[in-house]
Amino acid sequence: MKYKSTDNFPIFIFLLSLLLGTASCSTTKYVGEKEYLLNKMVLKVDDKSINTGELKKNIKQKPNLKILGVWRFHLGLYNLSGRNENKGFNKWLRRIGEEPVVYEEFQAKRSLKQIEIYLRKKGYYNSVVRDSVLYKHKKAKIYYYVTANQPYRYRNIYHKVDELPYHFLSESQNKQELSDTSNLRKYVAADSLSSNIKSGLKVDSDILNEERIRISKLLKNQAYFNFSREYIHFMMDSTNKDHQMDVFVGMKKPALSKATLKYRINKLEIFTEYDSKLVLMNDLVYLSELDTMEYENAEFVFRKRMKIKPDVILSSILIKKGDLYNLNTVEQTYSRLQSLNQYKFVNVKFEEVHNTKSDSIGLLDCIIQLTPFNRQSYSVELEGTNSSGNIGFAGNFNYQHKNIFGGAEIFDVQLSNARETVKSSQQTDFNSSEYGIETKMSIPKFLLPFFNAEKFRKSYNPKTSFSLSYNYQQRPDYTRTIADASFGYFWKSSKYLRHTFNLVELNFVDVKNLSDNFLGSINNLYIQNSFADHVIATSRYSLTYNDQNINLPGNYNYLRFNLEVAGNTLGAIDKVFGNSKTIDYDDNGNIEGSYYDFFGIRYAQYIKSDIEYRFNHRINKANTMVYRLFFGLGYPYGNLKVLPFEKSYFSGGANGLRAWQVRSLGPGSYVSEDAIYPNNTADLKLEANMEYRFKLVWVLEGALFLDAGNIWAISKKDDRKGADFQLNRFYKEIALGTGFGTRIDLKFILFRIDLGLKLRDPSLEESKRWIIAHRPFRMNQLTFNIGIGYPF
Structure with missing residues (x-):
C-alpha cells in the first residue's frame, strides 16, 4: 500500500505492462506450419579444458538474439511487421528486426561435422559428437553432446633430419628436405627453445600454424627476404605411442634458390609527398615538381622543398643502407613513421637488384612512400550536460598544426568556455562560468638535459611534450584561477603498454572572493585549507595497458596506474638553503603552524596513487558486459597537510555512481546540514561498476x-563526523545505486542518457540505509545524467 500511494505508480505499472506485453508477443508468428522456431541451443562437453566459446562458433544455426537472456527484442520488431512485405513500414521493421531462425536438420548435421573437425584440430581424434532435438509448441530445442575422449599429445619434437628414427621419412621425402648443414636449418634448430610446440601439450593445428609463422619471421629477421612459410611443414607419427605423437619440423628445399639467399639493403629512397593517384595518372605537373636530395646515405624525393627536416624522418627509419634485411626493422619503421602523426599513408616496399656481381648475397632497394596529412586543422566542439537538474553547456575551439617548426612537432591550442546552472540545497539556482586556454607541443625527440639516452630512444621511440594552460572559474561563492605548466615524456614499450612521465608539472592556484555563505558551509578548517592559495610542483608517472583490437570486436582489458609525488623537490631546496618559514594564523589570530612558500605562495606536499581496471566482455554482437574497479589514495603531509581541492577524490555524477549528483556522496556516512550545494571531497576512493x-x-x-562505492577521509585533522575510513565499518558505508540508460551511437560521437536510482544510501541511519524497504518510489528520486561517450 505504501508503494501504491505514490502519484507515479500507475506510470510504473503501464511501463511494466508494456515491457511484459512486448516480451510475451508470439515469437512464432512467421514460422511456417511444418516449421519450428529454434528456441534454444545447448552444448554439453565432458572435458572442461575445451573452449566451449570457440566450439560454439562452429554451430551453423543459433537462436535469435536475446536481451537479458530472455527478451527477443529484435525478433519482436520483425514480428510487428504486417504480412504485406512491400509496404514501407513493414520493410523498415523487418530491416531493423531479426528474422526468426527456423530449425533445419541439414544445418544441424553440418554443425556436427564442423564440431568434429574442430575437435580433431585440437587433438581429439577419438571424440564422439551427437545431437538430439526436442519439439514443443512450434519450437525446437537442440542439444549437442560432446564426448571428447583422451586427446593426443606431443611426445618428441625433432628439428634435424639426422635425429629422426629410421622409419620416419621415406627415401623420396628425405630428398626433399633441406640438409642439417644448411644455414636455415641451423637457425631453426638453434632457436628450438622458443618453439610453440612443447612435449606434453595437446596436438593443435592452430599452434602448428603459429609455429610456421614464427619460423618464417625468424628467418626473415636473418635476412632471408624471399623465404616463405609454405616451405615449412610438419610430419607426425602416432604408431604404437598410446595417444602421443612424435613431430618433425620439416623444411622443404625451396623451388627458387633465392629463398635461401640473404639480402642486403642497396639503396634507401624516401618519397616524402607521395600521391598514388597522381603517380598512376602519370601527372606531368606532379612529376615535374619532384626534386631529389642525398642525405645521410638516403635519397629524398620531394616537391619544391622539404616540409619536414630529413633527420627527423631518418630517426624514425631503422632501415639503413648496407644493413642486412630484417623483418622486425621493417615493422618498427612502419610503427615509428605512423606514430609521427604526419602521414595518412605509409608504405615500405622492396625491389630486388638484378645482375649483381655476387651470387652469395642479394641486394634490395628500399622504397618508402609517405603521403602527408594536411598540416593545419581546426574543429569546434559543443557539449551539453544535465545532472540532476544542473544544466550546462560548453564550447571548445581546437586548432592543430602538425609540423609547426619543420621537425614534425604537433602544436595544439584549445580555447574553452563553459557555463552551468547549479541547484543548491535551498532550491535556488546560481550560475558558474569557466574560461580557459591550453597549448600543447609534442616533439618526436627525447629531450633529456645532461643525459645520453640514445639506447632508450632507439628501443622505445619516446616523445617529449610541453604544455601551458590557464583556467578562470567564476562562481557566486568564489573565484579561482589555475595556471599550469608541464614538461614530460610518453612512449610505448610494447603493443599494448603506454607510459607517460611528467618530469615537472607546476600548478598555481589562486582562490579569491570566498563568500561568507560558502565559508559557513565548510566550517571544517581542514576542508577550508584545501581552498587556500597554493602551488603544486609534482612529478607524475602513468602506465596504461589496453589490448583492445578496434578492427576485431571481442573481449579486452584496460588497466591504468598513476603515481604522483608533489612538493618534495621544493621542500629539499628550502631545507638545503635554510629558507625561513612563514607563520600561519587562524581566523582568531592564533598561531596555527608554519610553512615554506614558493614565490610567496604555499606549496602542497603529498603522494597520490590510483589504479583502475576495466574488463569488456562481448557476449555476442548485441550484448556486452563491462566491469570496472577503481581504487585511489592520496596522503598529504609536510608543508600543506591537506590534499588540494583539485587533487581530492569525489564521487557521484555521470561517470561514477550515477544515482548521486556529482560531489554529493560521502565522505563515508557524513552529512552536511549547512552545505548549500554538493561539494564533498576526500582522500580515498573506492568504486565498482557493472554495466550491461x-x-x-x-x-x-x-x-x-549497478554502481557501488564511496569516498573517505584518512587524515586525523578531518573531523567531519563519519567521514574517516575505518576497517570495522567502511563496508557499511558503501553506497549502492542502479538504473538504466539509452545511448545514441553515431559512430563519430555517442550521446548518453542515464537514469540512476539509489538503492543504499550511507548518509541515512544505519537501519534505514536500504532505501527500497523504507521509502516509497517517486519519479523525483531518479538522478538524470546526460553525457558524451560511454561512462567507462
Missing part, C-alpha cells in the same frame, strides 16, 4: 547498470 549494454534499433542502444 545491448543493441536495440538502428543507432539506439540500451544499458542497465
Whole structure:
C-alpha cells in the first residue's frame, strides 16, 4: 500500500505492462506450419579444458538474439511487421528486426561435422559428437553432446633430419628436405627453445600454424627476404605411442634458390609527398615538381622543398643502407613513421637488384612512400550536460598544426568556455562560468638535459611534450584561477603498454572572493585549507595497458596506474638553503603552524596513487558486459597537510555512481546540514561498476547498470563526523545505486542518457540505509545524467 500511494505508480505499472506485453508477443508468428522456431541451443562437453566459446562458433544455426537472456527484442520488431512485405513500414521493421531462425536438420548435421573437425584440430581424434532435438509448441530445442575422449599429445619434437628414427621419412621425402648443414636449418634448430610446440601439450593445428609463422619471421629477421612459410611443414607419427605423437619440423628445399639467399639493403629512397593517384595518372605537373636530395646515405624525393627536416624522418627509419634485411626493422619503421602523426599513408616496399656481381648475397632497394596529412586543422566542439537538474553547456575551439617548426612537432591550442546552472540545497539556482586556454607541443625527440639516452630512444621511440594552460572559474561563492605548466615524456614499450612521465608539472592556484555563505558551509578548517592559495610542483608517472583490437570486436582489458609525488623537490631546496618559514594564523589570530612558500605562495606536499581496471566482455554482437574497479589514495603531509581541492577524490555524477549528483556522496556516512550545494571531497576512493549494454534499433542502444562505492577521509585533522575510513565499518558505508540508460551511437560521437536510482544510501541511519524497504518510489528520486561517450 505504501508503494501504491505514490502519484507515479500507475506510470510504473503501464511501463511494466508494456515491457511484459512486448516480451510475451508470439515469437512464432512467421514460422511456417511444418516449421519450428529454434528456441534454444545447448552444448554439453565432458572435458572442461575445451573452449566451449570457440566450439560454439562452429554451430551453423543459433537462436535469435536475446536481451537479458530472455527478451527477443529484435525478433519482436520483425514480428510487428504486417504480412504485406512491400509496404514501407513493414520493410523498415523487418530491416531493423531479426528474422526468426527456423530449425533445419541439414544445418544441424553440418554443425556436427564442423564440431568434429574442430575437435580433431585440437587433438581429439577419438571424440564422439551427437545431437538430439526436442519439439514443443512450434519450437525446437537442440542439444549437442560432446564426448571428447583422451586427446593426443606431443611426445618428441625433432628439428634435424639426422635425429629422426629410421622409419620416419621415406627415401623420396628425405630428398626433399633441406640438409642439417644448411644455414636455415641451423637457425631453426638453434632457436628450438622458443618453439610453440612443447612435449606434453595437446596436438593443435592452430599452434602448428603459429609455429610456421614464427619460423618464417625468424628467418626473415636473418635476412632471408624471399623465404616463405609454405616451405615449412610438419610430419607426425602416432604408431604404437598410446595417444602421443612424435613431430618433425620439416623444411622443404625451396623451388627458387633465392629463398635461401640473404639480402642486403642497396639503396634507401624516401618519397616524402607521395600521391598514388597522381603517380598512376602519370601527372606531368606532379612529376615535374619532384626534386631529389642525398642525405645521410638516403635519397629524398620531394616537391619544391622539404616540409619536414630529413633527420627527423631518418630517426624514425631503422632501415639503413648496407644493413642486412630484417623483418622486425621493417615493422618498427612502419610503427615509428605512423606514430609521427604526419602521414595518412605509409608504405615500405622492396625491389630486388638484378645482375649483381655476387651470387652469395642479394641486394634490395628500399622504397618508402609517405603521403602527408594536411598540416593545419581546426574543429569546434559543443557539449551539453544535465545532472540532476544542473544544466550546462560548453564550447571548445581546437586548432592543430602538425609540423609547426619543420621537425614534425604537433602544436595544439584549445580555447574553452563553459557555463552551468547549479541547484543548491535551498532550491535556488546560481550560475558558474569557466574560461580557459591550453597549448600543447609534442616533439618526436627525447629531450633529456645532461643525459645520453640514445639506447632508450632507439628501443622505445619516446616523445617529449610541453604544455601551458590557464583556467578562470567564476562562481557566486568564489573565484579561482589555475595556471599550469608541464614538461614530460610518453612512449610505448610494447603493443599494448603506454607510459607517460611528467618530469615537472607546476600548478598555481589562486582562490579569491570566498563568500561568507560558502565559508559557513565548510566550517571544517581542514576542508577550508584545501581552498587556500597554493602551488603544486609534482612529478607524475602513468602506465596504461589496453589490448583492445578496434578492427576485431571481442573481449579486452584496460588497466591504468598513476603515481604522483608533489612538493618534495621544493621542500629539499628550502631545507638545503635554510629558507625561513612563514607563520600561519587562524581566523582568531592564533598561531596555527608554519610553512615554506614558493614565490610567496604555499606549496602542497603529498603522494597520490590510483589504479583502475576495466574488463569488456562481448557476449555476442548485441550484448556486452563491462566491469570496472577503481581504487585511489592520496596522503598529504609536510608543508600543506591537506590534499588540494583539485587533487581530492569525489564521487557521484555521470561517470561514477550515477544515482548521486556529482560531489554529493560521502565522505563515508557524513552529512552536511549547512552545505548549500554538493561539494564533498576526500582522500580515498573506492568504486565498482557493472554495466550491461545491448543493441536495440538502428543507432539506439540500451544499458542497465549497478554502481557501488564511496569516498573517505584518512587524515586525523578531518573531523567531519563519519567521514574517516575505518576497517570495522567502511563496508557499511558503501553506497549502492542502479538504473538504466539509452545511448545514441553515431559512430563519430555517442550521446548518453542515464537514469540512476539509489538503492543504499550511507548518509541515512544505519537501519534505514536500504532505501527500497523504507521509502516509497517517486519519479523525483531518479538522478538524470546526460553525457558524451560511454561512462567507462
